[in-house]
Amino acid sequence: MFLDRVTIFVKAGDGGDGAATFRREAHVPRGGPDGGDGGRGGSVHLTVDAGQTTLRDFRFKHHFKASSGGRGERARRHGAAGEDLVLTLPPGTAVLDDDTGELLADLVAVGQTAMVARGGRGGLGNTHFKTSTHQAPRHAQKGEPGDERRLRLELRLIADVGLVGLPNAGKSTLLAALTAARPKIADYPFTTLEPNLGVMELSSPDDPTGDERRPTIADVPGLIEGASGGAGLGHAFLRHVERTRVLLHIVDGSARDPEWDHDVIRDELQAHDPALLEKPMLVVFNKLDRPAAADAWPAFRAARQAAGEDVVAISAIEGTGLAELRARIADLLPGAAELGSPPEPAGVVVHRIEAMGDGFAVDVEADGAYRVRGKRIERIAAQTNFEIEESADRFQRELARLGIDDELRRRGIGPGDLVRIGSTELEWEAQPWEA
Ligand SMILES: Nc1nc2c(ncn2[C@@H]2O[C@H](COP(=O)(O)OP(=O)(O)OP(=O)(O)O)[C@@H](O)[C@H]2O)c(=O)[nH]1
Ligand SMILES: [Mg+2]
Numbered sequence: 001m002f003l004d005r006v007t008i009f010v011k012a013g014d015g016g017d018g019a020a021t022f023r024r025e026a027h028v029p030r031g032g033p034d035g036g037d038g039g040r041g042g043s044v045h046l047t048v049d050a051g052q053t054t055l056r057d058f059r060f061k062h063h064f065k066a067s068s069g070g071r072g073e074r075a076r077r078h079g080a081a082g083e084d085l086v087l088t089l090p091p092g093t094a095v096l097d098d099d100t101g102e103l104l105a106d107l108v109a110v111g112q113t114a115m116v117a118r119g120g121r122g123g124l125g126n127t128h129f130k131t132s133t134h135q136a137p138r139h140a141q142k143g144e145p146g147d148e149r150r151l152r153l154e155l156r157l158i159a160d161v162g163l164v165g166l167p168n169a170g171k172s173t174l175l176a177a178l179t180a181a182r183p184k185i186a187d188y189p190f191t192t193l194e195p196n197l198g199v200m201e202l203s204s205p206d207d208p209t210g211d212e213r214r215p216t217i218a219d220v221p222g223l224i225e226g227a228s229g230g231a232g233l234g235h236a237f238l239r240h241v242e243r244t245r246v247l248l249h250i251v252d253g254s255a256r257d258p259e260w261d262h263d264v265i266r267d268e269l270q271a272h273d274p275a276l277l278e279k280p281m282l283v284v285f286n287k288l289d290r291p292a293a294a295d296a297w298p299a300f301r302a303a304r305q306a307a308g309e310d311v312v313a314i315s316a317i318e319g320t321g322l323a324e325l326r327a328r329i330a331d332l333l334p335g336a337a338e339l340g341s342p343p344e345p346a347g348v349v350v351h352r353i354e355a356m357g358d359g360f361a362v363d364v365e366a367d368g369a370y371r372v373r374g375k376r377i378e379r380i381a382a383q384t385n386f387e388i389e390e391s392a393d394r395f396q397r398e399l400a401r402l403g404i405d406d407e408l409r410r411r412g413i414g415p416g417d418l419v420r421i422g423s424t425e426l427e428w429e430a431q432p433w434e435a
Contacts, residue, residue, distance in 0.1 A: 004155040004240075006058045007098050010117045013041025013082030015143030016069035018123035020388065022136065023075075033130050033137055034076050038122030039069030041146040042082035046105065047113040052090035055155055066117070069143055072125045082119055082146075090155060092243065098150035108243075116151060120144035123383055139390040142383045154239065159197060159218035160333060162244035164269065166261050167222030169250040170286040172196065173316040175219040178326070183219055192221045195240055202330050207323055215333055218244060225264045238272045246332045247281045251300075253293030253313065258285065258300050280332040282310045284325065289315040362407050369418035369425075370408055377402060378422035386426070 016038025023031025044066050064087060070079030089095075095105040095114065105114035123141030130137055163171040167189030175181050179198025184191055196219040202211035220240055241247060247269075251262050262283065269276040283304055287293045297313050304311035312328055314321035360374030377398070384395045399405045408419065408428070417428045 004055060006055045006062075006153050007150060008058055008062045008064060008153065009148070009150050010044040010085075010087075011063075011065045011148040012043050012117035012119040012146030013066040013068040014146050015039070015041050015120035015122040016071045016079035016082075017142045017385075018125040018128075018140035019072035019074060020126040020138050020140035021074035030136070032135065033126040034074055035125030035127055035140050036072030036074070036077040036079065037125045037128075038072045038141075038143040039079035039081040040122050041069045041119030041143065042066030042084045043115050043119040043146075044117040045084060045086045045113050045115050046089055046093075046095060046107060047086055048091050048093070048107045048110050049088035050091065050110040052088060054090060055093070055153055057088075058153065066119060066146065068146070069119070069122045071143075072122065072140070076125065076127060078125075079122055081122075084119070086113075089153065092156045094154045094156060096152040096154065098152040104151070117147040117149055120146040137390060138388050139394055140385070140388075141391075142385050144379060145382050156239050156243050159240075159244050160215035161200070161217040161246045161248060161329060162241035163217065163219045163248050163250055164223060164241055165250035165265060166224065166252065166255075167191075169222065169252045169255075169261070170316045171219045171222070171250050174248075174250060174284070174286065174314075175217055177316045177319060177322060179217060181217075181219075189222060192219060195220045200326075200329070202326060207326070209327075209330070211330055213330070213333060215329070223265055223268050225268070238268075241276065242273060245280065245334065246329065247276065247279050248329070249281055249283045251283060251285050252287055253285045253296055253300065254287045254290035258293075258296050259303060262300075262304075282312060282325075282328055282332065285311060285313040286316055288313045288320055289318045360402060360404055360407075362404070362411055364411070365420070367418075369420050370411065370413055370428075372404055372408075372419060372421045374402075374404075377404060381421040381424040384424075386424070 018038050019035030021033070021035040023034045025031055044064060064085060066085035067082040069082045072079050089107055091108055091110060093107045094103060095107065095116065096103055104116060107114065121144045123143045126137045126140040129139050163175060165171050168187070172183040172185045172192050175183055175196055175198050176185065179200050181196055181198030183196040198217050200215050200217055202213050203209040218240060223238070249262070249265055251258050255261050266277065285293070285297060285300055288297065301311055301313070310328065312321060312325050314325055360372055360377055363371045365371050380395065380398050384391050386392045386395070413428050415428060419426045419428055
């Protein structure tokens with residue numbers, strides 16, 4: 001199987017916990033706080049590797065985790081940083097957030113990288129919480145949890161020229177005629193099940209044009225009516241032609257109604273993405289060696305010209321018209337310098353690390369517990385060691401500061417009620433002034 005779509009799960013390392021320790025020295029009866037900070041967790045990065053052409057590496061392994069940061073220790077010793085994890089991908093991989101469908105990064109150029117999960121910050125040791133009025137803080141932060149997310153990787157082949165057409169139109173035959181590629185060819189539809197790539201020489205010994213560009217051509221499975229809506233095999237491969245610079249639309253000239261065949265493909269391209277019809281496109285009327293095709297050619301050509309489309313007639317099998325086809329492709333392609341660089345990404349390379357907003361929402365769950373949701377408060381909860389009273393108090397103050405306290409009271413919370421924040425569960429206690 002040609003693996004061009006896969007879902008993986010990435011988890012950055014958690015930050016190490018900060019330490020809450022105190023100096024121990026013979027001559028100092030009660031030393032000050034000396035707890036070191038936790039190290040940061042490793043992040044997960046993706047990078048493009050020219051050597052890869054498929055997502056095969058991800059076939060069996062779907063979980064990837066960077067290492068966590070070390071704990072802080074006494075004597076202000078900081079925990080070691082977790083190691084980053086770098087996953088390599090083939091050029092042309094779009095990275096989407098599997099839950100939202102948002103495009104996180106469009107990795108086209110070799111060496112391009114994106115960070116997809118940020119390691120958690122290390123927790124601060126208790127030395128940071130010493131103030132003039134509070135000389136011996138027992139509070140230290142736990143490490144921040146690392147990001148985790150489910151990613152969808154979609155590979156879109158990067159080729160200069162894409163061949164599209166109905167099954168059996170002769171796409172694979174044409175690829176074989178123009179390049180050294182040897183795809184499977186047969187006189188039944190749906191012969192091509194996976195995209196084939198070939199490299200075309202614009203200058204050959206028998207036709208020395210001096211053109212040194214070597215465009216790549218992608219032959220994809222045939223499209224059928226309804227392909228854009230998911231019908232047939234070609235649908236999954238439509239996205240591979242999104243990136244090509246030039247489209248060759250192959251029509252079987254000997255078909256019962258070449259005109260109809262032509263319209264079906266245009267409609268499918270349009271339905272998949274109207275931008276596809278904006279690309280430089282050449283209609284290739286194939287199988288001219290057959291009498292039916294020779295008969296249909298004049299009317300077909302007139303219709304294309306009337307529609308303002310470029311058209312050329314060939315016989316992929318006999319080689320008729322291929323020199324002209326080569327020349328037309330050469331005209332449509334950009335210059336050599338640009339051909340060497342990957343085509344423009346479909347989207348900008350974006351990677352959004354969610355902003356830590358102060359926003360929150362309160363819901364009552366089925367068992368009557370109050371569920372507080374909010375990026376910041378969930379993080380703070382995860383970084384709090386509730387066994388240390390001082391840390392729990394700080395957390396309490398944070399709830400008040402963010403207005404969560406007020407909201408919970410407004411919702412009628414009372415002593416003994418449960419409050420859930422992330423994976424933390426707390427029991428609401430009566431405040432001194434409420435008792
Ligand atoms: N007579 C004639 N037959 C051709 C020509 N080009 C292709 N064929 C035949 O048409 C049939 C289909 O050719 P393919 O190249 O496999 O067609 P395809 O478009 O790749 O088909 P799918 O992979 O199914 O989408 C084969 O039997 C070819 O030999 C041509 O120029 N003349
Ligand atoms: Mg084929």
